[in-house]
Amino acid sequence: MQSDLLLGEPDGLIGIDEAGKGDYFGPLVVAACFSNEKIDIEFAKIGLKESKNISDYRTYILEKKIKKLSPFEIVVIGPEKYNELHARMRNLNRLLAWGHSRALENLLAKTNPREVIADQFGDKSLIENALMKKGRSVKLTQKHKAETVPAVAAASVLARAEFLRRLEKLSNQYGINLHKGAGAPVDEVGKRIFAKHGKEELARIAKVHFKNTKRIVT
Numbered sequence: 001m002q003s004d005l006l007l008g009e010p011d012g013l014i015g016i017d018e019a020g021k022g023d024y025f026g027p028l029v030v031a032a033c034f035s036n037e038k039i040d041i042e043f044a045k046i047g048l049k050e051s052k053n054i055s056d057y058r059t060y061i062l063e064k065k066i067k068k069l070s071p072f073e074i075v076v077i078g079p080e081k082y083n084e085l086h087a088r089m090r091n092l093n094r095l096l097a098w099g100h101s102r103a104l105e106n107l108l109a110k111t112n113p114r115e116v117i118a119d120q121f122g123d124k125s126l127i128e129n130a131l132m133k134k135g136r137s138v139k140l141t142q143k144h145k146a147e148t149v150p151a152v153a154a155a156s157v158l159a160r161a162e163f164l165r166r167l168e169k170l171s172n173q174y175g176i177n178l179h180k181g182a183g184a185p186v187d188e189v190g191k192r193i194f195a196k197h198g199k200e201e202l203a204r205i206a207k208v209h210f211k212n213t214k215r216i217v218t
Contacts, residue, residue, distance in 0.1 A: 010138075012036025013115040014107055015151030016100050016127075019051065019159035021092070024186045024212045025178040025205055026167035028077040030099035031159035032107040034070050035151035042069050043150045050147035051160035063161035066154045073106040074162050075099050079205050086209050101127050108138075115139045119146040170205050178205065182212055190216035 012035055020028045035043065046065045054062065066072070077085065077099055085095050100118055104127060118127060120142045128140055146152045171178045174193065179185045194202050194216050202208065202216070 010112050010114040012039070012111075012113050013117055013149075013151055014104065014111065014113045015146070015149055015153070015155045016103060016116065016118040017051075017147065017152050017156035017159055018096060018099065019156070019163035020167075021096070022182060023163070023167070023180050024182045024190070024207055024210045025079075025180075026163060026170060027079060028082050028095070028099060028207075029159045029163045029166070030075045030077070030096075030103045031072060031155040031162070032074075032100075032103040033066065033072045033151050033155040033158060034107060034111045034113060035154060039070050040150045043154060048150060048153050048157070050153045051156040052147075054157075056164055059157055059161050059164065062157045066157060070151075070154065071107060071110050072155070072158055073103045073110075074158060075103045075106070076162060076166065078166075079207060080203065083203050083208050086207070097125070097127055101129065113138060115141060117141045117143065117146055117149050117152055119152070120144045174205065182210055187212055187215050 014032050014034050016030065016032045018028060018030045020026050043066070046062060046069075048062060048066070051059055077095075082095070085098065086092065089095050089098070104116060116127070116138055118141075147156055167178055167180065176189060176192065179189055190202065190206065190212055193205070199208075199217055202213070206213070
């Protein structure tokens with residue numbers, strides 16, 4: 001199916017979404033996914049839903065099916081790179097836009113959409129610049145609850161699956177269950193890692209600008 005969707009007349013749209021933004025441990029993952037009317041029909045057949053509304057197990061199942069149905073790109077910003085970028089940019093929205101633009105640029109090399117849809121999170125200039133670099137006259141839309149758009153829902157599943165996979169890998173590497181989110185269980189695990197490895201090691205697995213860091217190291 002994908003061979004019919006590559007460069008040619010403008011067709012369909014690209015949806016972009018991220019995972020890991022609110023999670024202390026693990027990377028920030030941005031995914032971009034192409035869809036059109038034909039693919040949307042296939043997405044409906046597999047029961048596609050936005051990743052926050054499905055289990056981790058179901059996320060992995062949908063991920064495999066989505067990857068067979070549509071062109072996509074995934075950008076992973078690991079904790080160390082994330083901390084470096086955040087220290088330089090001093091703004092999460094700018095960091096998000098940077099990740100979105102990287103995923104978008106990669107997918108624009110393979111597809112020719114009429115529109116790009118992303119969730120509303122702030123300044124969209126970096127995403128617009130990515131479109132300009134490719135010389136594309138593509139409409140960029142940022143909207144609240146963008147996950148209602150199938151392409152964005154698909155991107156959310158792809159991003160979430162990759163985030164879960166990377167978090168599990170880090171958990172195995174450190175021999176401890178790195179919890180999702182940024183609540184009390186995260187602080188407890190963080191304190192154990194800090195006590196054993198120190199703050200430098202914490203920066204290799206966590207987004208250190210979160211308030212959790214202050215609670216963990218004091």
